[in-house]
Amino acid sequence: MAQPLTSELEATDPNPIDLSANRRLRRLRVGAWQVARDLPASFRYAAQGLGYSLLTQRNFRIHVVTGVFVFGLALWLQLSLDRLAVLVLTVTAVLVLELLNTAMEAVVDLAVGRRYHPLARIAKDCAAAAVLVAAIASLLIAVLLLLPPLITRIGF
Numbered sequence: 559m560a561q562p563l564t565s566e567l568e569a570t571d572p573n574p575i576d577l578s579a580n581r582r583l584r585r586l587r588v589g590a591w592q593v594a595r596d597l598p599a600s601f602r603y604a605a606q607g608l609g610y611s612l613l614t615q616r617n618f619r620i621h622v623v624t625g626v627f628v629f630g631l632a633l634w635l636q637l638s639l640d641r642l643a644v645l646v647l648t649v650t651a652v653l654v655l656e657l658l659n660t661a662m663e664a665v666v667d668l669a670v671g672r673r674y675h676p677l678a679r680i681a682k683d684c685a686a687a688a689v690l691v692a693a694i695a696s697l698l699i700a701v702l703l704l705l706p707p708l709i710t711r712i713g714f
């Protein structure tokens with residue numbers, strides 16, 4: 559049996575998928591100043607983002623140092639692999655949110671510049687709050703997982 563044409567499919571489907579949307583979106587990306595041409599270029603840009611955050615964001619550096627310390631302590635306490643995995647996940651979540659917070663700040667500054675705007679304040683405050691919530695949860699999880707074996711190890 560012959561395959562129905564796209565227009566016939568769209569005519570019968572009450573919620574048709576816009577098959578040309580992907581093509582249109584790709585054309586929009588041509589408007590970017592530069593688009594990563596290959597996988598190594600994508601990694602290079604990601605590394606630039608990491609480097610920028612490490613150099614300019616004090617909070618990001620604090621989270622990295624804290625994460626390394628927590629992971630080192632967990633290894634010293636010989637935590638089980640699943641507990642280590644939970645710690646990696648929570649520390650990484652904070653770092654990822656800090657990176658997104660930095661990206662959000664840059665986009666807001668790009669949009670409004672040095673002008674005050676209540677929506678800019680809401681966007682930045684909420685992005686910062688997301689990092690704070692994740693950091694508190696991460697700290698709580700680290701205490702729950704590390705404190706009992708630490709007490710045992712130092713013999714209290």
Ligand SMILES: Nc1ncnc2c1ncn2[C@@H]1O[C@H](COP(=O)(O)OP(=O)(O)OP(=O)(O)O)[C@@H](O)[C@H]1O
Binds near residue numbers: 672
């Ligand atoms: N354009 C703006 N309009 C209104 N309020 C703003 C604007 N820019 C910054 N703010 C306010 O100032 C706060 C600090 O903004 P800033 O861009 O310095 O973030 P930051 O201190 O680098 O944040 P973080 O410590 O999370 O990286 C924001 O959370 C927001 O309340």
